[in-house]
Amino acid sequence: MDFSFVPLAFGQLLSPLTIGYALAALGLAVHFGFTGLLNFGQAGFMAVGGYAFAITTTEFGWPLWASILATVLGSVLFALLLGIPTLRLRADYLSIVTIAAAEIVRYTVKTPAISSFTGGSDGINGSSITFDKLDPLPDITYGFGVLRFTNDDLWIAIVGWIVVILAAFLVRQLMRSPWGRIVKGIREDEDAVRSLGKNVTWYKMQSLILGGVLGGLATVIVIIPTSLQPDNYGTQTTFFLYTIVLLGGATTVFGPIIGSIIFWFVLSITDGLLTLLVANHLIPLTSIQQGPIRFILVGIALMLLVIFRPQGIFGNKREAHFSV
Amino acid sequence: MVKARTGRMRLTRWVLGLLALAFAVSALAVGPAGSASAAPTPVPTPAQTAAAYPQSIGIWVRLASDKSNVAGVSVLITGPKGFSQTVTTDKGGRALVGVPYVGDYKVKIDVASTPGGKLYPTTGVAPRIVAVDKGDPGIPAFFLLSPTIPNPSSGGSGGSGGSNQPTTSPSLGDLIFPRLATGLIFGLLIALASVGVSLIYGTTGLNNFAHGELVTFGALVGYTVSGLWGMPGWLGILLAVLLGGAFGWVQDLGLWKPLRKRRIALIPLMIVSIGLSLAVRYIFQIAYGPDLLVTPSDSSSFLNLGPVHLRFTDVTSPIIAIVVLLVVAYVMLRTRIGKATRAVADNGALASASGINVERVIRFVWVLGGALAGLSGALIGYYQPVSWQTGASVLLLIFASVTLGGLGTAFGALVGSLIISVLVDESTIVIPSNMKLVAALLVMIIILIFRPQGILGRRDRIG
Known part of the structure; x- marks a missing residue:
């Protein structure tokens, strides 16, 4: 039996995903x-940001900073398009429009007519x-055992984690600021915040833009060491x-990261374990049927x-009742 | 002050309208679809007949002189991804070829197989190019044969036609009416599911993101009964309805009712529904595999109305849907349980106080919603091949429909489904067919800007 999936699962810590x-x-x-x-x-925001980066980099040959700017702009525009019609309505309208828009982005980029771009x-x-040109690490293989990284893999992992930590710090400071108190107030009681004279819709829009930009930038980290595949941005x-988010705690800053x-890690371990069981015929599944198992488990x-635990691992139960 | 506020709102609408317009124009600029599609359909086996694919080419060969049908002409069809098939025209001079991929197909008459071996297509184009869009059945490729050689170089049967001139552009009616027909048919099928979504939303406030899986369930039941077990189609549809209702009942009993008891708020409930959707969808994939599944049916033309060619199932499915929708309307408007349902949808607390058993109404709505979704799925199985993720893709249209019609209004869901489906199909005249869902999104955004309560909704529902 091959247990190399255990160290590989620890390698997930540096995986772009x-x-x-x-x-x-x-x-x-x-x-x-x-x-x-x-x-x-959110998959739609990720797709829009990713395509903005990939198209400007590979098709237009833009420098890194310009492509990242395009990613940010794309996410902002997408947030405006979805937010303006829905944010003044009840919460479920945003959910319907965003889930539809994300799928439509995925179908649209797969259109043959624009495939020269997408x-x-x-x-x-x-x-x-453009990103790997900046790689200062010597061109050797890093790691030990089954865990091996090229210098480019390690470079994006380092930069990626720095970006995540900076973003987390930014969000943490924002949420402690007056702005953060207002958006948290909107979560608890929209009408109360409105009665204080705040423009609730505009604050929601700012929040949608901020989260959407983070989603767009996330794809840049994912696609630099891998590639941009439209079907990776479906509803799943x-x-x-x-x-x-719910695992780590939706109302915390570090919850989503630990989550x-x-x-x-868990997904990698389960996949490895399942492969082992299927290969040794210990469970009545074929290797093709094994693929969907992870989705069922996640669901x-x-x-x-x-x-049973809406506040997640690190969250505060009081903040996690999500009243409508 | 008030004036400034309305002014800003108007400005917001304008900005958004412009955004939507820019979106539409950029979609237009891309131009009509023409090239081969790379849709992720699994490669089907060549043995499958026309019924296997949602799109097909209808070939008709006649004599130019007296318009009499020519039988026994062999026709070679080649297309994207190495698709190649030879068919022979029947007594009516016709042949229907199911094609798996979207894109341009070459249709070439083998001159040697024509009567006497000396008749040539008058169009002078050999082979003829036929553009196939997603889900178009019976795209015409008609030939008139005459003894004159239109183009000396195209006499051979090698298929090396150099002058690839596209067919003459079809008239406006040829563009509009087939799409109107497919739009209305599919609209009626998704209306069945939309009404269920709307009823569940109306009575429980839950936007059921797992409703697509109820549709897939019906489609898979229909496929299992008539496709795998070889039983008659009506039995498959009936079982899809019954088991769909049972599935809805079990879902309510096993999941939603306990959650209501725990007083879980609506937003967590919606997240539960996406978790359920994910789990159930992939359970279907384990059970039925990732491929497209074809419920067997007669794919020949049953009814021809000008440019519109309908299969037998294209005629019967909408009739079934209309009858069932009428029955649902009768139940909702005239029976006790229907009145109780509308009372709960209007004001649950008041209905409960006036002695209506709200739990019973909700159970009824789940069973009804499940049964309607099951029927919708089974009929969709006759309209196009289905797979484990059919429901997930239909869910978009369902949501667009209920938003357009007005969340929580059953009749709005019906109207919304028809409008959305026709609009989406007609939009393929100007935009590539893969992008047709963009039309649904635009409609949704525009309706939410200008009339967020939907066509038939009431203002106070949007909160």
Whole structure:
């Protein structure tokens, strides 16, 4: 029996998915945990940001800073498009429009007619050119045992974690500021905040933009060492993010980050364990049927978390009742 | 002060309208679809017939002189991803070829197989290029044969036609009416599911994000009964309705009712519904695999109305849907349980105080919603191939429909479904078919800006 999946699971700590999802989940925590916005389309923000970066980098040959600016702008525009019609309405309208918009983004980028830009269903490779040029690490292999990283892998992991920590610090300071008190007030009682003369819709919009930009930047971290695949930004991505956020604690800053680490570690361990069981015929499943298991587990975990521990691991129960 | 506020609101609307317009224009600028699609459909086996695919090419070969049908002509169809198939025209001079991919197909007449081996297509184009859009059945490829050689170089049967001239552009009616027909048919099918979503929302306040899985469930039941077990189609549809209702009942009993008892708020309930949707969807994938599943049916043209060609199931499915929707309307308007349902939807506390058993009404609504979704799924199985994620993709249209019609209004859901579905299909005249859902999103955004309560909704519902 091959137990190498155990050290590999620890390698998830430096995996682009863990880092990227931590940032995207932080964005979702700004929406859902702090402001009470039910954004079911964080995958859409991720896709818009990712495509903005990948297209400007690979097609237009823009420098890194310009591509990142494009990512931010794309996410802001997407937030405006979804937020203006829905934020003055009840919470469920935002959820419906965002889940639909995210799927529509995914279908649209796969359109053959624009595949010269978007790469169609194959997505876009090679978003790393501008970023890897800045790599100061010597070109050798790092790590030990089964855990091996190239210098470029390590470079994006380091920069990625720095970005995540900076973003977490920013969100933490924002939430302690008057602005943070207002958005948290909106979560608790929108009418009360409105009666204090605050423009609730505008604050919600700012929150949607902030979280959306974090989602867009998250994709940049994910696609630099890998590639941009449209189908990685379906509804299941948003649902993963909800699981991560609720796991760590939606109303905390570091909850989503720890949540992402735990989430990908557990997923990696379960995948490895399942592969082992399937390969040794210990459970009646084929290797094709094994793939969906992780989604089923995440779905069930999400339901159980919301029902039995809505505040997550680090959250405060008082903050997590999500009244409508 | 008030004036300034309305002024700002108007400005917001304008800005958003402009944004939407810019979005639409950029979609337009892309131009109509033409190239081969790379849709993630699994590669089907070549043995499958026209019924296997949502799109097909209808070939019709006649003599130019007296318009009589020519049988026994062999026609070669080649298309994207190496698709190649040869068919022979039947007694009516027709042949229907199911094609798996969206894109341009070459349809070429084998001159040697024509009567006498000396008849040539008058169009002078060999082969003819036919653009296939997603879900278009029976795209016409008609040929008139005459003894004159239109283009000496295209006589051979090698299929190396160099002059690839597209077919003459179809008339406006040919563009609009087939899409109107498919839009109305599919609209009626999703209306069944939308009404369920609307009823559940109306009585419990829950936006059920797992409703798409109820639709998939119905589709898979229909496929299992008539596709796998070879039983008659009506039995599959009936079982889909019954088991769909049972699924709704079990869901309410096992999950939603205990959660109501725990007084879980609506937002966590919606998150529970996305968790459920994810888990159930992938359970379907384990059980049925990732491929497209085809419920067997007769795919030949049953009813031809000008440019509109309908299969037998295209005629019967909407009739079933209309009858069922009428029955639901009768139940809602005339029976005790229907009146009770509307009372609960209007004001649950008041209904409860006036002696209505709210739990019983909610149970009824879940069973009804499940049964309608099951029927919707089974009929969708006859309209197009289904898979484990059919419901997830239909859910978008369902949500767009209920938003357009007005959240929580059952009749609004019906109207919304028809409008959305027709609009989405008609939009493929000007935008590539893969982008047709963008039209649904735009409608949703515009309706939320200008009339957030929907067409039939009441102002106070949006809170």
